[in-house]
Amino acid sequence: MLKVKNLSKQFRSGDGKVLAVSNINMEIPDGVFAAVLGKSGSGKSTLLSLLGALDKPDKGEIIVDDKDITKMGDRKLIGYRRNKIGFIFQNYNLVPNLSAYENVMLPMEFAGIGVLERKKRAKELLESVGFDRKKQCADPLGSLEENSSE
Amino acid sequence: MGTISRGMRNAFRNSLRTLSIVFILAVSIGLSIVMLIALKTVQAKIESVKSTIGNYITVSPAGIRGFEGGGELLTEQNATDISAISHVVKVSKTLSDRLRQEGSTTNFPGNEGSSNAITSLIPSIEPGSFGNRQRQFQSEGSNNTSTPLAMPITITGTNNLDLLSAINASKLDLTGGEKFDPSSSENIAMLGKELAAKNNLSSGQTFKAYNQDIIIVGIFDAGNNFANASVLMPLKTVQTLSGQTDQINNLFIQTDSIDSLSSAKEAIRNKLGQDKIDVTFSEETAQNAISPLENIKTISLYSLFGSLIAGAVIIFLTMTMIVRERRKEIGVLKAIGGSNAIIVTQFAVESLVLTLLSGVFGIILGLALSNPVLSVLINNSASTSSVTREGGGPGQGMMRMGAEFGARAQSSLRDLHAVVGTDIILYGFLAAIIIAILGSVIPAFIISKVRPAEVLRSE
Numbered sequence: 001m002l003k004v005k006n007l008s009k010q011f012r013s014g015d016g017k018v019l020a021v022s023n024i025n026m027e028i029p030d031g032v033f034a035a036v037l038g039k040s041g042s043g044k045s046t047l048l049s050l051l052g053a054l055d056k057p058d059k060g061e062i063i064v065d066d067k068d069i070t071k072m073g074d075r076k077l078i079g080y081r082r083n084k085i086g087f088i089f090q091n092y093n094l095v096p097n098l099s100a101y102e103n104v105m106l107p108m109e110f111a112g113i114g115v116l117e118r119k120k121r122a123k124e125l126l127e128s129v130g131f132d133r134k135k136q137c138a139d140p141l142g143s144l145e146e147n148s149s150e
Numbered sequence: 151m152g153t154i155s156r157g158m159r160n161a162f163r164n165s166l167r168t169l170s171i172v173f174i175l176a177v178s179i180g181l182s183i184v185m186l187i188a189l190k191t192v193q194a195k196i197e198s199v200k201s202t203i204g205n206y207i208t209v210s211p212a213g214i215r216g217f218e219g220g221g222e223l224l225t226e227q228n229a230t231d232i233s234a235i236s237h238v239v240k241v242s243k244t245l246s247d248r249l250r251q252e253g254s255t256t257n258f259p260g261n262e263g264s265s266n267a268i269t270s271l272i273p274s275i276e277p278g279s280f281g282n283r284q285r286q287f288q289s290e291g292s293n294n295t296s297t298p299l300a301m302p303i304t305i306t307g308t309n310n311l312d313l314l315s316a317i318n319a320s321k322l323d324l325t326g327g328e329k330f331d332p333s334s335s336e337n338i339a340m341l342g343k344e345l346a347a348k349n350n351l352s353s354g355q356t357f358k359a360y361n362q363d364i365i366i367v368g369i370f371d372a373g374n375n376f377a378n379a380s381v382l383m384p385l386k387t388v389q390t391l392s393g394q395t396d397q398i399n400n401l402f403i404q405t406d407s408i409d410s411l412s413s414a415k416e417a418i419r420n421k422l423g424q425d426k427i428d429v430t431f432s433e434e435t436a437q438n439a440i441s442p443l444e445n446i447k448t449i450s451l452y453s454l455f456g457s458l459i460a461g462a463v464i465i466f467l468t469m470t471m472i473v474r475e476r477r478k479e480i481g482v483l484k485a486i487g488g489s490n491a492i493i494v495t496q497f498a499v500e501s502l503v504l505t506l507l508s509g510v511f512g513i514i515l516g517l518a519l520s521n522p523v524l525s526v527l528i529n530n531s532a533s534t535s536s537v538t539r540e541g542g543g544p545g546q547g548m549m550r551m552g553a554e555f556g557a558r559a560q561s562s563l564r565d566l567h568a569v570v571g572t573d574i575i576l577y578g579f580l581a582a583i584i585i586a587i588l589g590s591v592i593p594a595f596i597i598s599k600v601r602p603a604e605v606l607r608s609e
Binding site for chain 1: 152156159160163478479481482483484485486487488489490492601602603604606
């Protein structure tokens with residue numbers, strides 16, 4: 001269960017301030033697929049950053065499995081990002097000098113999953129999106145991005 | 151792939167940049183190694199000079215100058231008392247006398263030697279115009295100008311043939327026979343080569359002195375004409391033959407280091423009485439000898455710190471640049487669960503790989519350049535030092551010892567060669583690790599402050 005109460009976040013922009021997220025309240029039960037829709041600049045990415053613990057809100061609460069992540073310290077937030085959240089970035093944001101397999105295995109490495117298991121799961125995941133390993137050798141990142149964007 | 155292997159791989163992410171960093175850092179580490187080698191070599195030399203050259207004190211009766219009298223001779227008891235003083239490691243003793251030919255007069259200022267100090271030896275040094283003028287000066291008011299004038303022959307009794315300055319020698323090379331046992335009391339002697347040649351004598355033959363037959367055991371070359379015209383005998387023999395049993399002209403006291411000279415000098419003066427003895431010591435001369443080494447040491451030390459700081463600054467700027475350049479990547483790593491410790495470790499490994507690689511080339515460079523750089527430092531310091539020494543002028547009397555020590559130290563300075571051991575290589579790698587750590591501290595701080603959302607938002 002994900003609960004959001006009175007969530008707000010504003011940024012500095014030049015001399016002024018921009019209110020990106022204003023007093024949001026919502027609940028998403030377990031097992032529900034939810035999408036956030038809105039115009040460009042309406043605060044969708046900011047909201048997702050807050051829910052993913054990539055950023056801290058100015059006020060409000062984000063309760064995941066009965067724990068308020070806005071009150072967690074850095075160490076607990078790292079654990080939250082490792083174990084509770086999977087994040088697909090708008091611009092892919094892959095680590096340039098790592099292969100596609102290594103990029104996929106990286107979050108699993110941080111989560112403490114063993115090497116063999118990482119390799120197995122990375123292979124399964126990449127194959128499930130039609131990733132061509134032979135193509136990866138010629139253009140490791142292009143291939144992955146191409147497959148991801150399809 | 152783990153954090154460490156990722157860090158190692160990142161070190162070679164941009165080959166041109168890696169090459170540039172390694173080159174600059176290798177020069178810096180190489181310079182550190184050169185300076186470290188110079189520092190260690192010079193430090194070892196200073197210790198050597200301190201322990202072997204500068205740690206002598208000369209004690210003589212108050213007011214005495216050569217054979218010109220003054221004060222009461224020292225005694226064996228004095229030598230025993232001094233031996234008991236702390237920091238004194240060896241006491242060498244000499245007793246000198248002057249021999250004259252029967253029927254001649256030396257007629258020079260100072261004593262005439264013992265009443266029986268007659269010898270069959272013909273002196274090898276002619277009086278010359280200076281000697282004749284001295285004779286004239288001595289003879290005023292007396293009628294003692296009819297006897298033939300001859301230079302006296304100096305005879306020195308010693309208990310230590312190794313202390314060359316005590317016998318006015320710069321070396322003691324045998325040209326015939328062998329050296330005598332300085333602790334002997336037999337009627338044996340070594341003749342200077344000029345004196346032996348003048349009298350056509352060689353080892354195994356005898357000559358007369360103090361109405362006794364003296365056996366020549368060896369002929370020596372002492373490196374100067376004055377000493378080569380003299381006679382060396384065991385101390386006890388001279389004491390017995392000259393009727394000066396237990397008496398001593400000079401004591402040469404060796405202390406355990408140059409640092410204990412002052413305290414030993416004061417202890418000796420207190421023990422024997424300040425008004426009864428003259429004490430001279432070689433600290434100043436030794437300091438003059440050590441001075442160029444100290445200069446090199448100072449230059450090396452400052453250069454060592456300078457090059458280490460330069461290395462740390464190079465790696466600091468490099469890592470700061472790399473971290474700033476990869477802020478987005480750091481943000482992504484944090485976003486997918488990478489902790490500060492993991493990311494800092496990854497960058498620290500990258501920094502360490504760069505510095506260790508530079509360390510290998512730096513050590514090779516340092517070892518190759520250590521001797522040429524050391525020789526440049528020595529030439530500069532030695533030439534500065536020699537100008538200073540000329541100002542002091544050549545020493546006389548007791549100062550001869552100091553001058554000899556100084557010259558020996560200068561000579562040994564020219565022979566200084568870089569001492570390279572495995573410890574230098576270990577220090578080199580240690581320096582590389584220290585540079586890597588110092589250079590990574592601030593970039594690590596920057597990493598810890600990166601917030602993933604800020605980085606991702608700015609894209």
